[in-house]
Amino acid sequence: MNTEELRKERIQLFKDAIRMEKKPKRIPYFGNLWSWKIIDAGYKLSEALFDYEIMQKVLRHVFENYKIDVLYETGWRNPVQVTSILGNEEYIINDDANSINIKDQCFMEAEEYDELIKNPKKFLWEKVVPRKNKLLREENNSGHFRKFLQKYGEFGEFMGKSSKIMQEEYGLPEFADPMAAFDHWGNGYELLFNILRGIKGLSIDIRRDPEKVSAAIEALDETFVKPRFERGKKLPKGSNKEYCVDMNPVMLGHTILSPKQFEKFYWPHLKRISDFAESHDKLVYIFAEGESSRFYEFFQEFPKGHFAIHTEQDDIFELKKRVPNIAVAGGMKSTLLGKGTPQECVDYAKKLIDELGSDGGYIFSENKMISYEQDCKAENLKAVSEFVSQYYL
Amino acid sequence: MVDLKELTQAVGELDEEKVTGILKEFLKTDPNEEDVQKVVNACQQGMGIVGELFEKNEYFVGDLIYAGELLNGAIDLLKPVLGSANSEKVGKIVLGTVSGDLHDIGKNIFKSMAEAAGFEVYDLGVDQPASAFIEKVKEVKAEIVGMSGVLTLSIESMKNVVDELKENGMRDSVKVIIGGNPVNKDVCEFVGADDFTINAASGVKICQQWVK
Incomplete structure (x- = not known):
């Protein structure tokens, strides 16, 4: 099989896993490998x-050593060369500890909700962007901005080259359309949680002034989310053959919510995605950080054969049982990969595939984002990826 | 004197407006030390309710964060009269986010709740090496070491602290609790901690049992 055929087959494996219409040829492996691969x-x-050339060597190292079907993070996660040029200091790298931290972000005060609600674009551009990037607060900042555009161009070039290497030399597909990154990620609630108010600020606002939070979500969604859905509705129906999935929302901010709060602040966005996926026959892969079992009743409303949920901390067997309408992804424990033996890891991988994959509704992956040295031993990942690539149900 | 039961209930229900109202009324009465202590105890009991509701899955992480904020607000209000209240401390905790990790929201909630429960908390801050924990435990003769972390790399750092405690012959004289997103029973065993928690309220409860 040449690399193009391999790429196409891999895309189909993911689509079949989510469709759950037939017994799969084999279970696809979603490589949830983040900064760990650099150290490895x-x-x-x-x-x-x-250094983008070194990052490309890192990517080749992964493709040549581990038999995965998708590498989700291909060097885009921490674009420090682009962000640092504007004085953004959110990434903190410690090479002695091999660690990277991202500062909790809160670029809006509680008193500024009305201003945000009145004109979200103006507020983000005039208030949030300069707060996030200190060099843009200087009066003559056009020089910094020009450098930023140059760095942004270089980053785009790197991403394009990496994608070409991945697809043409190794036969691994892009998981989702990289040009639509914001389409996958953004919604009003997550913007408030991740950038504008932060985990602490939003937790407090939801209790102190829930209606204002709702109004802000509505304003942000009206401005940034709904127009994208309108554009999406003009696209041909059916899943895009070039990518494994069509939409890739990341759920982070649900972790602080009760089911009742989830219904009010989060579910409307997911319902919008759900309706769109059903009416336009699209495939959706959600990464859900933390533990989500209190929201299963909502997940049960997703149309069958359109959704996969990658869980970080849920009991994946329970998720599969209680939400049979969705495919599940994840399950391979980072604690086992980091501290177990190759045989223990392979035994657990077999259990996951046997118990979760018989109807096709399973995508193999690490439960957590593999980021630090102790999250995974190379020999374990090698053994597991070899096993998954060879194991047929 | 204010209605203490009502205050406890208002804290438990996270009714910030009511709590603030009661405390402002209380401050107008020019309270004596004994009454201040009773009011602080009522707030502590309210936090106990918050913890119980979290364990029953009626409260979630956002509620715990809000509870920490509410409690800080209450203590701030009481500060002018707290100085005169010579409350008895139930124990000493050396607390910190371990090396390599900069997250502190969970640690700070635990700190607020532990202080409200009568502990003397020595907060080292974030990204703290094992040596910082050891030195502080020696210095203040703490009964409990509390370690917090969100990133998976914090597990190794937590283990280093326990190993250092052992090497310094201090492991048997302190109880160790770990908290945060990546901890569970297996991690607790690997680290060699005495107990673990993923929520601040139950963490405080565990510490209370240790110093009984």
């Missing part, structure tokens, strides 16, 4: 993050 390839974090 023998580099320091800052070496790879500040």
Whole structure:
């Protein structure tokens, strides 16, 4: 099989897994490998993050050593070369500890809701962007902005080259359309949680002034989300053959919510995605951080054969049982990959596939984002990926 | 004197307006030390209710964060009269986010709740090496070490602290609790901690049992 055929087959494996219409040829492996791969390839974090050629060597190292079907993170997660040029200091890299931290972000005060609601674009551009990027607060900032555009262009070029290497040399597909990144990620609630108010601020606002939070979500969604759905509705029906999935929302901010709050602040967005996926026959892969079992009643409303949920901390067997309408992804424990033996890891991988994959509704992956040295031993990942690529139900 | 039961209930229900109202009325009465202590105890009991509701899955992480904020607000209000209240401390906790990790929201909630429960908390801050924990435990003769972390790399750092406690012959004289997103029973065993928690309220409860 040549690399193009391999790429197409891999895309189909993911689509079949989510459709759950037939017994799959084999279970696809979604490589949930993040900054760990830099250390595994023998580099320091800052070496790879500040040098695209080294990052490409890191990617090749992964493709050549581990038999995965998708590498989700291909060097886009921590674009420090682009962000640092504007004085953004949110990434903190410690090469001695091989660690990267991202500062909790809160670029809006509680008193500023009305201003945000009145004109979200103006507020983000005039208030949030300069707060996030200190060099843009200077009066003559056009020089910084020009440098930013140049760095942004270089980043785009790197992403394009990496994608070409991945697809043409190794036969791995893009998981979802990289040009539509914001389409996958953004919604009003997550913007409030991740950037504008932060986990603490939003937790407090939801209790102190829930109606204002609702109004802000509505304003942000009207401005940034709904127009994208309108554009999406003009696209041909059916799943895009070039990518494994069509939409890839990341759920982070649900972790602080009760089911009642979820219904009010989060579910409207997911319902919009759900209706769109059903009416336009699209495939959706949700990464859900933390533990989500209190929201299963909502997930049960997703149309069958359109959704996969990658759980970080849920009991994946229970998720599969209680939400049979969706495919599940994840399950391979990072604690086992980091501390177990290859045989223990392979035994657990077999259990996951046997118990979760018989109807096709399972995508193999690490439960957590594999980020730090101790999250995974190379020999374990090698054994597991070899096993998954060879194991037929 | 204010209605203490009503205050406890208002804290438990996270009714910030009511709590603030009661405390402002209380401050107008020019309270004596004994009454201040009773009011602080009532707030502590309210936090106990918050913890119980969290364990029953009626409250969630956002509620715990809000409870921490409410409690800080209440203590701030009481500060002018707290100085005169010579409350008895139930124990000493050396607390910190371990090396490599900069997250502190969970740690700070635990701190607020532990202080409200009468502990003397020595907060080292974030990204703290094992040596910082050891030195502080020696210095203040703490009964409990509390370690917090969100990133998976914090597990190794937590283990280093326990190993250092052992090497310094201090492991048997302190109880160790770990908290945060990546901890569970297996991690607790690996680290060599005495107990673990993923919520601040139950963490405080565990500490209370240790110093009984």
